[in-house]
Amino acid sequence: MKLITARTLKQGMAMEESKISQTYQNICATGFLNEKDIAKSDMKEGELIKAKTAYGEVVVKCSKGVIDEGNLLIPMGPWANIIIGGNTNGTGMPDFKGIDVRISKTDEKILDVKEIIQKLKEK
């Protein structure tokens, strides 16, 4: 699958209020999939999925979205950024859109912002 990260209205509103909030987590730690991709897999809307790229893996909540089959959309924020790489191929701009991603159902939980920061500190 291809990963697309994008701005959303709710993400913008939550970001302006407080990033250290459950609302921000609920909005940004969500993976939007085409309903056919959800139906094809053993996943259900509302369940947790793990998205894995060459740069890392993150757990988000599966949600039906207006997106083509074969794409996963995660709103821009700390959760999406766990699986985005730091190399910009000489452009300065990371690949925020269009990188390869694999998804699977998971029993692991969504990290909160403090856990994300704790992981950042681990070498």
Next chain:
Amino acid sequence: MEIKNVVCPFCGCLCDDITVKVEDNEIKAVKNGCGICITKFIKHHVNAVQSPMLKKEKTDENFVNVSMDEAIEKTGEILKNAKYPLIFGLSTTECEAQGKALELAELTGATIDQLPSVCHGPSIMALQSVGQITATLGEVKNRADMVIFWGCNPIEAHPRHFNRYSGTTAGMWSDRNKRYIVTIDVRETHTAKKSDKFIKISPGKDYELISIIRAAIKGQKIPDNVEEMMGVNKDDIENLINKMKGAKYGVVFYGMGMTQSFGKELNTDGAISLVKELNEWTKFSINPMLGHYNVAGAVHVWGWQSGYPFSINFSLQYPRYNPGEFSATQILARKECDAALIIATDPVAHLPNEAARHLAEIPVITIDPKFSLTALISDVVIPCATAGIEAEGTAYRMDGIPLRLKRVVRSEFLSDREILERLIEKIKEK
């Protein structure tokens, strides 16, 4: 008290018709704003930093409240001792602070970068390469009879753009009935739903579509297998070209769907070149949909001061520019900087983890009115008056029009500009 014609400090639209009702130095109501604008004004105090703070040791969990003098002293010490500091952010503060930040970068031999390096850097790089035929949003409102949204979704990211400047608004010579609106995107966004035509493109195929249109305008045949290549059928491309050539005044707005996808500055270079070529047929303009409200301000101010718009390095005591080398993402991902001053942004939330991770290893100072994720891993946190709400200043709209931000409530803290002035004094003393 009602304060009228307030400029909203959220996105590049800088809507200047906001009315803010203030009682006892508290914002009670906001009129005319979008959902994000209202949240920004009404909840500006939520999760706010209450005092300058520092950690005695990087590994400490808790901050200690200190005076502003102590915070400035500690910040000066960190910057003075650093061999290769990074100053990053500044796209959501006023131009006066942006100018002072560049002065501080020169003084400390720092690398200074702002947010285009993770949003519209490729737009600026293309502009430097091929120029840009641009228009004010007023011209768009009054004249545009064809609007193309390419890889952008203003209904969600710039919520009043469509109603105020580019979509349903009625101008002197154009209105929604006379305006043909096309959205080109990988998904049917809310903006696509409000458009007359939605063209769905395969992810990462912007450059191919732009090139096919440019070739077709010059008389080349569109290949029959074009749909296989980029997901767009031949008829849609031909109709789009006919509409473009037939428009009296066309405008392309493009967003991160173009700048962050495969091709990056080559996509924007191609789109600007396409618009230049369309001017052989009719009047056409192109504008980037700048997200943070004062990206354009820093591009102008740093352009005057150093000659460069972002990703500027002063380690040799003169400005050098190279986004691939000096962007905040690259410098952090390569673990090059040994201290960071973060102003009005939140790299821990907004940069790839591979880059943000280095911030947990080096001394970091955050200047921000709110407790950001970056503040949580900082050594020093300095609260400031929020620009456009608690501090006045200048900001540049996405089309390059400067507007004056107002102060609608008082803050006990200094503005970004004042904090940076104090830091400059402190560095000069040391």
